[in-house]
Every structure is written in structure tokens, then in C-alpha cells.
Amino acid sequence: AQSVTQPDIHITVSEGASLELRCNYSYGATPYLFWYVQSPGQGLQLLLKYFSGDTLVQGIKGFEAEFKRSQSSFNLRKPSVHWSDAAEYFCAVGLIGTGANNLFFGTGTRLTVIP
């Protein structure tokens, strides 16, 4: 069965420091991969996505993610974190060729940014 693992429940970084949030998936083929961000009391905003092609994808707000097939990973990175990046980050997997293509989410990583 497909699954998405975000091993870090909570990460704290200093403003200006670099960030990497981990995501691993389990699926028999290459899925569609997404990162969403959820600010407190808000909905889910799409940060970036990977469908095919270049394995390094750029998203909004200065985020990027790299798909590594050999590691079944899709880690999210940002070179310099801003205080406004404090939020919950969700990695999600969509299954290719399943029609409606519902998403499977990881448990999320809460990011705290300290001055």
C-alpha cells in the first residue's frame, strides 16, 4: 500500500538559516509529488509539485524540492528561512493512472522559526 512518511514532526530553525524537510514515499512506481503548506487556521497552499522531467523543482516563496528516485524521497529545501515560513508542511503523493487521483498525505512537519 502507498504511504508517505515525514520523519520530522517538529523542526526549529533560526531566521536566515537553511531548511530541509524530509519526505519519503512508498509506491510501486513514480507518483506525482506535492508539497503543501498550512499556516495556522488556514487551508492548504500548494508550494510546488513534481510530475516528471527535471528532478529539482522550484516553487513559491523561495522553496525548492528534489526528487530522488533511488531514495524514494522528495525533500523540501529553502536556503534562508523567513519568520513568515513558520507553518505546517505536508508532503503528498498522487498516484499516476488512477483516474481521480486522490492524494495521500504525510503526517506533516511543524516548522518553528526563531529570531
Place this chain on the structure above:
Amino acid sequence: EPEVTQTPSHQVTQMGQEVILRCVPISNHLYFYWYRQILGQKVEFLVSFYNNEISEKSEIFDDQFSVERPDGSNFTLKIRSTKLEDSAMYFCASRGQAETQYFGPGTRLLVL
């Protein structure tokens, strides 16, 4: 920029009561979804809807749940007889031909 909207933003109901959560997907989208997020847990898929019928549903989506697209713009989730464990944030999402789903801001449901 078009967005998915949901109403109400918050709803409090008594156990056993019926609730209807409403969503207005992005206008030219074809696929519609409901997800839920119990407090502190991950977002879980409930149901997908395409061409006026359910495409897929999870084991959570039992007979107490139903979805409807009553007109050209709204997409609703009905819970017939709410239970305490239905308390959650419910997200609507939609997508067009592309694979990206766009989510609404959610409805926080509290069952007392």
C-alpha cells in the same frame, strides 16, 4: 486568481444532527474532492467526484456521508447523523485536467 471557497468556516453541532458543508470549486474544474484532518493528525482522503458521480471513496466515507453537486457551482458534503469522532477540519479540493489539486480554506466542524 480563482480559488476554492468553503462555507461555513466553523460549525458547531450536536451529536446526531445532520450537517452540510459547502464548497464552490474553481469554475472550470472537473474533479472534486473532500478530505478531512482530525486535530493533530494528517489530512485524509474521503471521496472524489467526477462527472456527477463518486469516483473513489475511502473506508472513512461510510453510509453516513454523501456528496452532491446540486447545481453548476456548488459541491456539498453531508453527514447524516454526526458523531463525536466526526469533529475535524474538512477540506474541499478541485482540479482540472492537470493533476494539481487546489484546496479551500476548510470548515472546522465540532460535534458536541
